[in-house]
Amino acid sequence: MSSTTVAVSFFGIGFKEISGQISQAFGNLQDLQKIYIVEASNLTGTIPSTITRLNRLNFIHLSGNKLSGPIPEFLGSLKGLTLLDLSNNLFSDSIPSSLSKLPKISILNLEGDRLTGPIPESFGYFTGETPALFLSNNFLSGPVPESLGSSNFSYRINLSFNDLSGDPSFLFGKTKTVNYIELSSNSFQFDLSKVVFPENLTNLVLDHNKIYGSPPKGLTRLKLDQFDVSYNKLCGQIP
Structure with missing residues (x-):
């Protein structure tokens, strides 16, 4: 593959000194497949709407910058995206x-x-496979939509460090294949003793909530690498 082709198919920047905004001219790079701009602390502004013209775009990684404003609705029209990372x-x-x-x-x-605001109800109805979902360290509020209970999140769901409330125990279930469930530092309330856990679960992080009941015996059948239920209202014997 020629160097010209690489430059067109992948646009990546790792220089912390970069400043300014993402140019509207990105929409002219018709063969662009991946955008990777991370840890550019002086990169500001918003995501340009012209990227909706990039029919081959499948990867957007823009973490660790200072992009601001609402996350654009038009990102939902980029049908080829396999990864969208707008974190930090x-x-x-x-x-x-x-x-x-x-x-x-x-x-x-x-x-x-x-x-x-709340987690969108539509996140229980992803058009394709349900993705790994990372929403931690925001200011999200309200209950987790019950629609998410019908979804089987791909290997991980992290809702930690928000102001979410209610009973999200429908995220669990014997038939689910999720490996990581992280719900710490919210205001969740449910009876842990009644939860049936996914058999593939390896990481369960529920600390700093209002969870009650006792740890169920089903936990002993799991191969847990991480288990944290501290700072809750649990009681009874540890199996």
């Missing part, structure tokens, strides 16, 4: 429900921003 920026406002329309998305990472 200054994005605010609510999560656009249009992201559930990405049919090929396998990783959706919106951690460490300033997102508010």
